[in-house]
Amino acid sequence: MIPPDRVEASVGHRSTWLELCRPEDFRPVELPSAVALGRLRGAALERARRLWTEVGRGFWSERVEWPAARWRSHLDAASTWFGAATADGAEIGFFELVCDGGEVKLEGFGLLPGWRGRGLGGGLLSAATRQAFALGARRIWLHTATDDHPHALPNYRARGYRVFREEALAHPLPGAGET
Numbered sequence: 001m002i003p004p005d006r007v008e009a010s011v012g013h014r015s016t017w018l019e020l021c022r023p024e025d026f027r028p029v030e031l032p033s034a035v036a037l038g039r040l041r042g043a044a045l046e047r048a049r050r051l052w053t054e055v056g057r058g059f060w061s062e063r064v065e066w067p068a069a070r071w072r073s074h075l076d077a078a079s080t081w082f083g084a085a086t087a088d089g090a091e092i093g094f095f096e097l098v099c100d101g102g103e104v105k106l107e108g109f110g111l112l113p114g115w116r117g118r119g120l121g122g123g124l125l126s127a128a129t130r131q132a133f134a135l136g137a138r139r140i141w142l143h144t145a146t147d148d149h150p151h152a153l154p155n156y157r158a159r160g161y162r163v164f165r166e167e168a169l170a171h172p173l174p175g176a177g178e179t
Contacts, residue, residue: 012146013169016153018161019141023133025160031085031123035092037131040082042072048082051094055110059148081131085124092120095128102138109142110149121155129159145169 020026040048049071052063066074075082081097093111097104106128111120132140142161144152146169157163 015143015145015167015169016163017141017143017165018153018156019139019164020129020159020161021139025162026126026129026133027158027160028126028129029122029159031120031127032087035085035087035120035123037083037085037127040075040084040094042074042076044084045071045075047084047091048075048094051084051091051112052096052108054112055093056108057113059110060108081135083128083131085127087115093124095124095131097128097132097135099135099137102136104132104135104137104140106132106140106142110152116149116151121151122158125155125159 045068049063049066056062063071074080079099081099083095083097084091085093085095091112092115094108095106095110096108098107109125109128111118111124129140140161141164142156144156
């Protein structure tokens, strides 16, 4: 693990891998009671695709070319848990967990642009982390980069995730990380 004082945000574009292995290291915050979470399956592939695309616009470009059949099979896989968050009926964001034995990867996570900056990210990450532990995770891990939202890395660290790998980002997205 890289000590926090050795990880420098000012070194340019970076890729960072984080993990949370012990429930006692988890520092959750609560979502407001108006926020509801629901799992999306293959029948809701258009909703999942829209959330993935809109949340990730400017931060990631994976899955742009995925056809409907791939989305459907991915969402219906027993190893995938795609959680959609709503507030008073309005979509606000999502998280996606992919299970592999006792390891759960936080594959995607974020808020729609109109919901950023409202203090909801910590609660949504806490909900994702709780769900991962409920799925039997002994290790939850994720990858982020300077291409992601500027609050991503501080949020992960604040919830107890620790850096286990970091490297220069070879091909950052143009304009990424700017909001």
